[in-house]
Amino acid sequence: xxxxxxxxxxxxxxxxxxxxxxxxxxxxxxxxxxxxxxxxxxxxxxxxxxxxxxxxxxxxxxxxxxxxxxxxxxxxxxxxxxxxxxxxxxxxxxxxxxxxxxxxxxxxxxxxxxxxx
Numbered sequence: 001x002x003x004x005x006x007x008x009x010x011x012x013x014x015x016x017x018x019x020x021x022x023x024x025x026x027x028x029x030x031x032x033x034x035x036x037x038x039x040x041x042x043x044x045x046x047x048x049x050x051x052x053x054x055x056x057x058x059x060x061x062x063x064x065x066x067x068x069x070x071x072x073x074x075x076x077x078x079x080x081x082x083x084x085x086x087x088x089x090x091x092x093x094x095x096x097x098x099x100x101x102x103x104x105x106x107x108x109x110x111x112x113x114x115x116x117x
């Protein structure tokens with residue numbers, strides 16, 4: 001079964017930056033590494049930024065202009081550059097991928113981002 005693994009989380013002060021990475025264990029031919037969701041304590045998991053097609057993206061309104069999603073297809077890795085971080089960005093960030101053939105969804109274990117005020 002394909003896997004995705006996040007990295008790059010940590011503790012940062014408000015206004016700072018972090019870059020998250022999500023690597024898929026299979027090639028982009030088989031696995032569509034879609035992007036990022038997050039879940040804050042006591043809240044539901046929400047979309048942060050994803051690729052809706054090979055070139056199109058979708059961002060949550062709360063991160064537009066601050067976060068940028070990108071991908072390296074050769075490595076089947078998706079990145080999330082997070083700038084101007086706010087305390088409300090504190091959450092566990094999860095990577096999502098989908099099997100192109102059978103539609104199965106894959107989630108990583110998550111990486112914790114903590115933004116201090």
